[in-house]
Amino acid sequence: MADQMGMTLQLASNVARMTWYSGINWVVQRQSRRITIPAGFTPTGPVPARNELLADVRELLRADAEAVREGLYPPGNEETANPLEHLRRLRDMFQDLPDLVSRRKERDATSVQDVVDGDLPDYFTQDFHFQTGGYLTEGSARLYDVQVETLFYGAAAAMRRAGLRSIAQFMQGKDQRHVSWVDVACGTGRFLRDVRLAYPAMQLTGLDLSGTYLEEAERHMGRLRPVQWLKANAEAMPLEDSSQDIVTCVFLFHELPPEVRRIVTRDIARILKPGGLFVFTDSLQMGDKPSWDGLLEAFPVRFHEPYYRSYAIDDLDGMFTAEGLEAEGKELAFLSKVMVRRKNA
Numbered sequence: 001m002a003d004q005m006g007m008t009l010q011l012a013s014n015v016a017r018m019t020w021y022s023g024i025n026w027v028v029q030r031q032s033r034r035i036t037i038p039a040g041f042t043p044t045g046p047v048p049a050r051n052e053l054l055a056d057v058r059e060l061l062r063a064d065a066e067a068v069r070e071g072l073y074p075p076g077n078e079e080t081a082n083p084l085e086h087l088r089r090l091r092d093m094f095q096d097l098p099d100l101v102s103r104r105k106e107r108d109a110t111s112v113q114d115v116v117d118g119d120l121p122d123y124f125t126q127d128f129h130f131q132t133g134g135y136l137t138e139g140s141a142r143l144y145d146v147q148v149e150t151l152f153y154g155a156a157a158a159m160r161r162a163g164l165r166s167i168a169q170f171m172q173g174k175d176q177r178h179v180s181w182v183d184v185a186c187g188t189g190r191f192l193r194d195v196r197l198a199y200p201a202m203q204l205t206g207l208d209l210s211g212t213y214l215e216e217a218e219r220h221m222g223r224l225r226p227v228q229w230l231k232a233n234a235e236a237m238p239l240e241d242s243s244q245d246i247v248t249c250v251f252l253f254h255e256l257p258p259e260v261r262r263i264v265t266r267d268i269a270r271i272l273k274p275g276g277l278f279v280f281t282d283s284l285q286m287g288d289k290p291s292w293d294g295l296l297e298a299f300p301v302r303f304h305e306p307y308y309r310s311y312a313i314d315d316l317d318g319m320f321t322a323e324g325l326e327a328e329g330k331e332l333a334f335l336s337k338v339m340v341r342r343k344n345a
């Protein structure tokens with residue numbers, strides 16, 4: 001039966017979320033506008049107006065509520081679970097902003113170097129988005145989600161959930177207790193929490209190279225059924241060959257050098273069972289929405305995203321196919337795209 005009430009709840013909470021984060025985005029932009037675009041940079045492609053972006057967000061949030069109506073996942077947005085904690089994090093984000101803005105002005109992406117401990121790849125030990133502490137501090141893990149939602153007008157969670165539609169189809173006729181799923185580069189676990197709500201009995205694993213992000217992810221799962229956490233490099237995952245039914249990977253590949261993208265793809269194909277599903281969610285690429293290409297050009301100029309330019313023109317389709325991950329579907333969701341691939345049986 002269609003969950004009409006759930007859809008209404010999700011729509012109301014999505015609209016409130018978008019309004020809230022758009023307001024925060026406006027304040028943050030005002031505080032950093034003068035330094036975000038270096039003098040002399042003008043994108044060659046078109047840049048959508050804020051209203052056009054917000055119209056696209058509304059479309060995504062409507063589709064998200066529709067998915068709740070269809071019963072693909074239950075309604076719920078994280079902020080409403082603990083509004084006080086959410087407000088504390090926003091306060092901390094604004095306290096951190098002057099420092100972040102000043103490093104952004106200097107184009108200094110090295111604050112993470114103060115805390116690097118152990119053998120980590122060079123490409124990883126940078127302050128992506130000029131985030132204080134890169135991916136390695138507790139403070140960065142605490143602020144990551146409010147920062148990302150602010151950047152995306154409150155649409156980040158819905159962009160991640162866009163991948164759940166193809167998984168619901170894959171799950172038809174399967175017993176979730178016998179299905180294994182790893183979310184590669186799970187970060188603070190926002191997507192895995194939604195996955196757990198939709199699939200309470202699934203065998204879930206969250207893998208990431210950042211211990212502090214994994215700790216935040218574990219905290220965030222609260223009393224939900226536990227997930228297996230693995231602190232590991234996605235280039236060589238400590239998982240058996242052909243052991244996973246589903247692999248997801250959200251917003252990782254645009255932060256990897258081109259050759260590492262290929263190594264991670266190979267490892268994903270290795271751990272997937274034949275016939276298993278790989279759902280990839282990451283930024284749009286050039287030409288996906290041609291009238292937004294200028295925005296993709298500006299992104300790595302405004303934020304520290306050293307591999308984004310090469311990502312934006314990479315042949316993802318060819319890269320996946322070369323590892324036996326065949327195309328099953330593709331969908332654009334605001335600033336992201338979902339590519340659904342199936343490992344050759």
Ligand SMILES: C[S@@+](CC[C@H](N)C(=O)[O-])C[C@H]1O[C@@H](n2cnc3c(N)ncnc32)[C@H](O)[C@@H]1O
Pocket residue numbers: 124135160184185186187188189191207208209210213232233234235249250251252255
């Ligand atoms: C942009 S965040 C995305 C996090 C999460 N998937 C999300 O949707 O918000 C990138 C994540 O990739 C992780 N990461 C980067 N390189 C990695 C690697 N080689 N192996 C595992 N995790 C990695 C970072 O620690 C960070 O949590």
